[in-house]
Amino acid sequence: MKNLYFVSAGLLGAFCLSLSVAEERARSLTEDQKIGHVLNRLAYGPSLGDVSRVREMGIAAYIEEQLHPERIDESGNRRLQEAMDQRNLDMIPGSAEFLVRQGKHWHYFKGTVEPPREWAQPGFKPTAWPKGPSGFGYGDDDDRTVLEDMQGGEDQRGYLSLYVRTEFDVPDPSVIRNLFLKVAYDDGFVGYLNGHEILRVNLRGNPPRHDQVASSSSGTVERGEHDTFPVKDAARFLVKGRNVLAFQVHNHRIGSSDLTLIPELAHAPDPPARVIEGVRQVQERMHLRGVYSRKQLQAVLGEFWENHFCTDFDKVEDYIDDLPAYERKQTAEGEDRVERQIASEAAGIELQEYEFFYENALGHFGDLLLYSATSPSMLIYLDSVLNLKGEPNENYAREILELYAFGVDNRYTQRDIEELARCFTGWTIRKMASEDQPGFPKSAREPSTEPSLAVANEKVLMDLGPGWKYFKGFREPVRDRQGKPSFAWTKRSFNDRLWLTGRTGFGYGDDDDTTVLRDMQGRYVSLYLRKAVPIDLSLSHEDVVLEIAYDDGYVAYLNGEEIGRSANMLEAGSPPPFDHIVPRNHEVDEGVDVIDLRELASLIKSPPALNTLAFQVHNGSRSSSDLSIRPRIVARNYKPGSIPLTDPLGTWTFRFRPEQHDIGRKTLFKGTEHEIQLPAGRRGRAGVNDAIDVIDAMSKHPSTAEFIVVKLLNKFVSDEISLETYHAKSAPPELLALMDKAIAAWFSTPRPGHIGTVLETILDPVNQESFFWSPRAVGAKIKTPIEFINSSYRALGAEIVAGDLTERMEDMGMDLFRRDDPDGYPELGHEWMDTHNLLERMRFCQDLAVNGNYASGRWSIQSLMRGENLESAEDFVRYFDRLAFQGQLPERRKSVFLDFVNTDDEGYADPLADLKGISRIRRLQQMVGIILSTQEFQFQ
Amino acid sequence: MLNRRDFLRMNMAAGTAGFALTQPFLFHRQLLAANGVNTGNKRMIFIFQRGGNDGVNTVIPRGDREYNRANRPTLYIPKADALDLGNGFAQAHPRLEPMMELYRDAGQLAMIHRVGYAKQSRSHFDSQNFWEHGVPGDSEMKEGMFFRQLVETLDLRNPKNNFVAASVSSSQLLALRGENPFPSFKAARRFRLQGNEALAKKTLGQAGTAGKPVPRGLIGLYEADAAGMSARTPNLYTELVQNTGQALGATLKKVQDAARNAYEPVAGATYPNGEFGNKLKEAAMLIKRTDVKILGLNIGGWDTHADQGQANGAHGNLLGQLAQGFQALHRDLEKEWDDLIVVTMTEFGRTSKENGGKGTDHAESSVMFVAGGGVKGGVYNCDADRWKSGDLFSEKGRYLARKTDFRAVFGEIFLKHFGDDRALLDKVVPGYSEAEKADPDPFRFLDFMI
Known part of the structure; x- marks a missing residue:
């Protein structure tokens, strides 16, 4: 074993000498190095497309463009739009009226034999069929008409399918614009309107026979789903007066433990409402933007602010789940169905917050801070919803100072925390009809004081x-x-x-x-x-x-x-x-x-x-x-905005409860030049101004400027500065100087804390003289897991496919939107560098390179070979060295790659040149995985 | 200050120039360690209760009249429900019942109340760091206290020592962080490269040798830069990344060997369900099958600002897991018990008065549990002699003031369990003697170790 420490000691001499050489090089970073550096920090690493864009438009222009994302037209980025759209679910809009409701009585026929051929036609008379309310089925707790004889087993033969039909009236079909089926089902079904097939899920056959098993393209169906299906085209089958809705539902096997069918039919003047399915889809959104979007800096900052104002999906979900109204709904409508709604609502809350941070990523810090304080996610996460008059809860008051604005112990005291906790008393949340929800900042500054459903x-x-x-x-x-x-x-x-x-x-x-x-x-x-x-x-x-x-x-x-x-x-x-x-x-x-x-x-x-x-x-x-x-x-x-608390189409929003607000006098930052006096007696909605006055003052406070600038410097430039080393003046002098400049930029705008202005100072795109451009800054930061994963996709030009991407993030310790601790995921490199993390990274990029299932990505080595004229292993090494490492990889690393590609799995010599077809492709892919595993790729 | 020898801290404080400065010290320390001060077979499992455990409802000061329903309307645990600890003053939370066999029958569980440090930080993050690196007040320190214990007593360059410590966690616990990375993993079984054994071996590779100077595989990709080899400007993390890669390469096989056969705890040792119990089981397996000396793991959820609950609430459930964990370790590791310490840490206690959200806020001192073959069981700092009625509000009228500095608890462990001498203690816990001199009381040993 080589002795690392002797190597280090031996290096010392050379290392000290190399410093001055490095300084020399500072003024002569090559254009390629600069491009790589800019894409590593402002973007999620170099991609083939972005490298050529920067080369074409010039570095300064690229940075300017990224600082003004509103100037980037991304309407043509269909890959991004479609991928984000796929992650939404259709919902019946709030304006809908139901034609057929759960609990309605239907005629039904057990599929022990084939039913009469015309069973779904309007003319058929099901007088001999028994009648019962929906839902139909057995084995879970959501069925009202329970079919005890359906499950096959030792005691009974059972049957695979059930046929149901019901009638409903339509006075005037011409007014019906959008038609929706809402179906809870397990496992597969076909729906008919007046004898015409209008919807089919997990079922084959034309028409399916009574003994046909349900199946999906991905194999057997295992569990029930509940979905809304827009069936706009089916409206043409409606007739004036009596109509017939019919379904056949099939199990995936006769001994299955359950079957369910709960069909509902509704119409509405509005198209379907879209909601996010769950937290996974919100997490993936961050990757989709990070990998595909041209607005890279905005994507990076969106992630940065979301993480800065850390919240936790699980706590939001638990909070909604525990509300008595939702518990009632669960017993009434079945746990599965309501839990899916809750998961979607909690994800919607996280998404709403992330979208604001993304949209305002380069705007005013004061807006981000106020939005975060009033966002339902934060109100739940740090217990503002439990902060009551006379019994204040300090959780949020402490963390807004320590983690979101001032930085730990940076010019505030325990007394300030206690006073601020009193300011936040009475802050809570409600649900509101989405169309009535005011935009920000009105939602924060003039909040509703009413509950979700207030009778006028x-x-x-x-x-x-x-x-x-x-x-x-x-x-x-x-x-x-x-x-x-x-x-x-x-x-x-x-x-x-x-x-x-x-x-x-x-x-x-x-x-x-x-x-x-x-x-x-x-x-x-x-x-x-x-x-x-x-x-x-x-x-x-x-x-x-x-x-x-x-x-x-x-x-x-x-x-x-x-x-x-x-x-x-x-x-x-x-x-x-x-x-x-x-x-x-x-x-x-x-x-x-x-x-x-x-x-x-x-x-x-x-x-x-x-x-x-x-x-x-x-x-x-x-x-x-x-x-x-x-x-x-x-x-x-x-009253305006009212909506039942459990309505899935409402939006959760900030609410202020004057009766729970402590209207006593409060003093913050006492005895400093930033002292704030809040008068007693702010009754009614005016009480909300206690905390808002403090939040507004925060973005003008030097502590906030310092703390946020330090975090931006750590994110974009270097880990070698902290609040403490700034105050002690022990950080590198160039960084101290840049920090002072950035703080000056913070206060240079009429309203202090404009992020775009501060970042422009830090990045110094025109002169390129700030510490950002120093060779000591280049490649000196360790990638966080999302940076590692996104940069791997971008280096390969890989697509994100459905899979375990979010599980990989969790394995690497960065489960987005789900952090228990309110400090956000760390930015400093040493927090991410341990054997567990390194191993997970290696496993990920090697799987990605060979298109393994584990990585949730797909790329084509063949199209890269064609597009970039790559033939030999050396060609590949050269290509990735240039793209991902700006040609700076040491020869010794390249020889490891080439050794790898020219040996078989047992480690014996087996030149790539002798391989053909799939084994050659496989070996090359494996080598690409090894290239992404090298120590240099941990850095950005 | 420079001889604090924190490689990261040094770099951060002094910039790259400091990098050069630290090297001779590192070198010096490695030589010292090579001589081997202590190679005993004493071991330790430490458990960090993240979030700040409410010590007042853990070991209940029944004799304090302020422990009442008025101060804790929903959290108060009636006398009849709590467990007797035999000193006529303190009681244990009812959910600690599983650890009572260790307390009553074996007499090897110390419950140490009112542990903290001067100028207690009520920030989770600062305070966790202070506990783990052992230097309260220093937010920039990045090197762990237990790492120092190991690096000062063992030659970590020797390959046989590359698995003397580990975190059973998805990230390295700060208490074990330092220039020589120790492994961290959630489950030993998953600590492997993918593919069949041959491909995994090829991927792992090997260092260059005299016969074959070109290194191979991942070990080759993480070798240290020889002079002039890399065009990169060395940075803060260059060595950390290289060392981590080498540590990974060196320990993969050892951990896989330990996990090869399914692990069956001793009959009667039942670990709690869930992540915490699984980690403890991993820890027990590693204690039995490897020569690991220090293992660390976390249990989260102690930040009970809201709905903390009484005996069967959120806090009670956590205590139940912890107690069952202690019981399982004690039963499972009976052969190893004499040389083992199991110790808990938490960043602070919680307010003595309940808040409006049926929870408690950040405060000062809390409770530590220490168990092991060499531990003198009992309740410390919570008896009629040392606790005056009203002490619940002894700090600023809101908090429970500390009686013992956590460094003194670990001081006793370092000295009596690991056999350090005083000079070594000052290296492992920098500033120990100074702090003790300035305020001797909180540093008086409680003599919970035989």
């Missing part, structure tokens, strides 16, 4: 009161011919003359009931009630809703159709038998259920006709101490 006024259409008929659940109210519970009592035609008469609310045991059921406790567990009510949907109110306060569970019916049920009765059957006991209790004060009656318009008769509203109410136990049911119908108008 309401009109009660059916209040608690008389007119109800009821039946005590000692037995079924009606049974069908087979003796099973029947829906007959929910229909208008049912004769309820023999039922008792009473007033809502019904129940016992909690003093909130008008009709008190003194005999219920211990004797019967259910209650049936019904009433004929007028429902006028023509009112101009935004919403007409049925609001149900209940204890413990219920099913609601309108004109004989089920329109909703409590989450704890999802698996109770249809209709639930009279002796069903609800598995989980629900108390009246745990929140009311709301059913939107406008979505049920096709079911409702307009006045003067009456509608039959019916409920069955069940208790949590025979001996339960109470039961309640209190339904009301209310027409409402909401």
Whole structure:
């Protein structure tokens, strides 16, 4: 083993001498070296295209262009646009009205044999088919019509497919512009409208036979998905009046543990809304811009600011997941479905923040700081949402000073943290209808003080009161011919003359009931009630809703159709038998259920006709101490921006709660020339100005200028300066001088802290004399994982393909948007250089070079050979030396590459020249992996 | 100040000129170490609780009247729920039950309360650094305290010493950072190059030899620059990258050999589920199968600003994992136990009063756990003699003041476990004697080591 330290010691003499030589070279960096340096720092490393662009337009012009990304036209970059677009999901827009809802009753046919050929046609009469509410299936908790005999096994044969059809009314097809199917499915299906096929997923055959298995092009389908499908073209099949929607759903094998089908149909004046699918898609976006975009500096800075104002997707997701409204939604709609929504919303929150940082990357620091303070992600991440009057939480107050503006212990005290924590009391978040959300800075400076859904006024259409008929659940109210519970009592035609008469609310045991059921406790567990009510949907109110306060569970019916049920009765059957006991209790004060009656318009008769509203109410136990049911119908108008908290189309945004704000007097930076006095008594929305005044003052404070300039210098120039070595004046003098210049630039604009101006000073594109251009700065920074990965793609001209890219980032310790600690991923090189990281990097680039699955990238060595006229191994070495290392690779490294390419896997001589075809290509690819693994490629 | 010998720090402070200056010192130290001050078989696993553990709800000062529901409305743990520690004053969090066999039966677990340092930083990042490099107040120091313990006592140039320490982590713990990189990995099994064994071997390569001067593979790509070899201007990290590449090349095989056969802990040793438990299991495997001396790993999540929870909340769950981890190590490493220390560190404690988010904020001192065959079990700094009622607010009316400097705890470990002498201690913990002289009380040994 060679002794490294003797080598180092031996080097000393030569090294000291070489310093002056290096200084000499400073004034004579070659043009190629400069281009490489600029692309290593302002971009994610050299790519063939960008090297020639810089060479053509000149270095100074390239930097100028990068400093003004708005001047770069990227509309023609289809590769980037398409890749980003693929990572969005379609959603039904907020303006939609549903034609067919979950829970609607469908006729169904079990696929034990082939159904009649015309089963999906409007003319077919499914009178012999049984009827049940959607969803259909078994094996997970999202089915209302449960098909216990479908799963094949030892005890039963089972069947692979299910056929369902239902009818709905369309008064005027000509007004329908955009049509959407929303389908939860497992595993494959075909959908038909009036007999025409309109959508197909994971299913082959024309038409698929009843015993056809579901499959996808990528193999067998394993789990259910839930998606919105725009089916605009299908609107032409709609007819005035009665229409038929039909589906066949198939399993991937007969013994499968589950099957699901929940189809819904909606139309809207607006095209589909787009949302991001999950955090992976946000993470990939950073790579897509970093690898493909011509606005490289903006991509680098977008990543830089996102990381500076570090937040964590997981904490956002957990926060939403724990909100009671979402927990209710999960029990009502199934965990999978709502968790996907939550993942998408949390990713949307991270994306919204990243997009602002990207768009404003070269703008004013004060905007970035204020945006970050008011961004839902940060409000959740550092507990501002929990910062309450009288009980301040210091988390964010500490970190905005330490990590986001001033730098640790840089002219502030613990007392300032405590005062600032009081300024932030009352800061929280809400959801808002996207179209009503004000842009920045209004969103921050004039925040809403209302909750997500704030009622402006309401009109009660059916209040608690008389007119109800009821039946005590000692037995079924009606049974069908087979003796099973029947829906007959929910229909208008049912004769309820023999039922008792009473007033809502019904129940016992909690003093909130008008009709008190003194005999219920211990004797019967259910209650049936019904009433004929007028429902006028023509009112101009935004919403007409049925609001149900209940204890413990219920099913609601309108004109004989089920329109909703409590989450704890999802698996109770249809209709639930009279002796069903609800598995989980629900108390009246745990929140009311709301059913939107406008979505049920096709079911409702307009006045003067009456509608039959019916409920069955069940208790949590025979001996339960109470039961309640209190339904009301209310027409409402909401305040602007209102949206239900769990609506996936709303946007999370900043909200200020004056009642939680500490309106006492506050003093910050006491006794310094930057002292801030905040007067007592800022009531109402004015209270938000306590913290905003401090944030506005921060970007004019010398501590912020110092800290942000140090971070920019570390990012773009050198690791050899820190706040401490700046203050101690022990950093290299050239860097101290550059730091002073950059701070002067910070204060040179009317509004201090303009990033573009500061960067222009640091980069010095015209004179090229700042420390940025010193040979000591060139190649002296260690790449972070995203820099390493993106620069590998760019060096090879590789495409990012679907795969494990984000897992590779995680393996390298840089799981974007998901850092636990609020300090962001480190910039200094020694933090990234350890054996684990180095090994992960080597594994990545060797896999990328041979197009291995692990790397999530694809490139073509053949087209590189053709395009650049590369033939021999030496040609390749020369090409990459020039592209990635500006021709500076030591000969000794090149001989390692050539040794590698000319030996077989066992290490014996096996010249490349003797190889042909695929083995030659493979060996060359492996050598390219080795080239990217060299120590020089760790640097930028 | 220069003989602090921090290669990075030196470079940063003095620029490239400093680079040259440091070299003779490095050289000198390597020669010293070659003579071998200490080659004992004592070992240590250290666990860093990232985020700042709430010591007050870990080892509960029941005898302090200020520990009550008024100060901690949702966090307060009633007397009947907590575990008795036998001194009539302190109690343990109920979720620490799994480590009580080590405390009660073996008598080899020390719970040391009120550990911190003067001018406590309430920044996570500064304070973690101070704990790991051992020089509170110095934010620029980049070399770890345990690295120094090793480099001062062993010849790290000798290939047989290239695996005397490791981090079971996706990045190297600062406490082990220094000019000679030690391996870090999340799982030993994954610490390998891809491809079949032959290709992996080819890729790894070898250093140049007299017979074949051209080096091969990755080892060749990370060789040090000979004079005039590279056109590059050497920078801050040139040597670090080369050394890391060489360390990787030198340790890949050793780690793979250790992980070759599936690892089965001793019956009855059950590691907690999840990442922390997996890392501990890796650590135990390496202790048994290699000659590694110091292993480090992290457990995150202690920054409980919100919803810290009571016995079964977030904090309780973390303590439960930690306690089960100690129990599993103790049962699994029974043969190695006599020569082993397992020690925890955390950057600070938390406010004695609960905040409005049902959590606690950054404060000062906290609790350390030390276990091992040579440990005198017991509660330290939390008894009726040394804790006055109201001490919960003894610092600035908000925090729990420290009684013992963390360097004194490690001082005792370095001296009594690793067998360092006082002169060596001052090298491993620079400024130790000075700090002790300035304020002797917090440096008084607690004598938790036999």
